[in-house]
Amino acid sequence: MKISRVLAYRVELPLREGSYKWSGGKSVTVFDSTVVRIETDVGLVGHGEVCPLGPFYLPAYAEGVRTGLRELGPHLIGEDPRQLVKLNRHMDAALKGHLYVKSGVDIACWDILGQASGLPVCELLGGRYGDKVQLYRAISQESPDEMAAKVAGYRAEGYRRFQLKVGGDPDVDIERIRAVAAKLQTGDRLVADANTGWVQHEAIRVAKAVKDVDVYIEQPCLTYEECLAVRRQIPHPFVLDENIDDLGILLRAKADLAMDVVNLKISKLGGLTKTKQARDLCVSMGIAMTLEDSWGGDIATAAIAHLAQSTPAEFLFTTTDFNSYVTVSTAEGAPQRLHGHMGASTKPGLGITPKTDVFGPPVLSLP
Numbered sequence: 001m002k003i004s005r006v007l008a009y010r011v012e013l014p015l016r017e018g019s020y021k022w023s024g025g026k027s028v029t030v031f032d033s034t035v036v037r038i039e040t041d042v043g044l045v046g047h048g049e050v051c052p053l054g055p056f057y058l059p060a061y062a063e064g065v066r067t068g069l070r071e072l073g074p075h076l077i078g079e080d081p082r083q084l085v086k087l088n089r090h091m092d093a094a095l096k097g098h099l100y101v102k103s104g105v106d107i108a109c110w111d112i113l114g115q116a117s118g119l120p121v122c123e124l125l126g127g128r129y130g131d132k133v134q135l136y137r138a139i140s141q142e143s144p145d146e147m148a149a150k151v152a153g154y155r156a157e158g159y160r161r162f163q164l165k166v167g168g169d170p171d172v173d174i175e176r177i178r179a180v181a182a183k184l185q186t187g188d189r190l191v192a193d194a195n196t197g198w199v200q201h202e203a204i205r206v207a208k209a210v211k212d213v214d215v216y217i218e219q220p221c222l223t224y225e226e227c228l229a230v231r232r233q234i235p236h237p238f239v240l241d242e243n244i245d246d247l248g249i250l251l252r253a254k255a256d257l258a259m260d261v262v263n264l265k266i267s268k269l270g271g272l273t274k275t276k277q278a279r280d281l282c283v284s285m286g287i288a289m290t291l292e293d294s295w296g297g298d299i300a301t302a303a304i305a306h307l308a309q310s311t312p313a314e315f316l317f318t319t320t321d322f323n324s325y326v327t328v329s330t331a332e333g334a335p336q337r338l339h340g341h342m343g344a345s346t347k348p349g350l351g352i353t354p355k356t357d358v359f360g361p362p363v364l365s366l367p
């Protein structure tokens, strides 16, 4: 089987709540997503999606996905999409770095491998654990009272895990954590995700000011070393996210006992193949994970669901249904949130049928 065509589409995904705000005053109102379509000489077609969280979250941006695909695309024609590790080595040889560009291609090829073998992607990624995975809800950065007021509505939708967007003014963040924590019930989990927004001494101050609160602290500072210094001085369970973008830093963080949970995002690591490698390593090392992506719609959410569903339940801290945050649906058969959980499709591949009428004309079509 050979890749015969590579296409890409630009899709706008407006947010249901109007905007999503996090540390440092950053926000997004309409996500700019890229859907990748890989066609083969046997008629099988696979889809993937890459959707950065704006241009200022990770070293990734929406137009960069498309520009990178224009560079990478010609190297994919004629390659076997089912030989994923070999294909990834080929992509890394053709285009140095720019892992997020390759993520959509890799996801689309897992979709093809699944269809070719008659198996859902989660079974190919290691096996299906249970019939559903537990979701968290991100609470956009607002005033403490506004954030606390959101909890009841999200709980009514079934969410029991909440990720607070902090990383703003440290004094207000202390109030945010306390206000939301006051709304929690037994069994709920609260994460305060600063998204690199605090400097080291302020991160330690915030954590010590809420030392009596049952809250996880996620990625307080910009660098790994700052986060490690904070981690060593505070009592809370600790999550690393932005800094963990390859196996080298993951192994170093394990050796340093730098985190209790790690957030692995598919496009941050460069696709399902590389995220599977990191995920399997985390399971072997006893590190629990949040498994997700930077953002996306139905196709990215389907890929997330397969990754999460193929992870042993005790190591899956939580995962995300990004498609429920946005107003546009791009595929039939994508996972749908039910009582705060979702499940990966039992159909071959990702188990989705793209709504091609939503995509518009391709922005890239090779050859």
Ligand SMILES: [Mg+2]
Binding pocket: 193, 195, 218, 219, 241, 242, 263
């Ligand atoms: Mg995070």
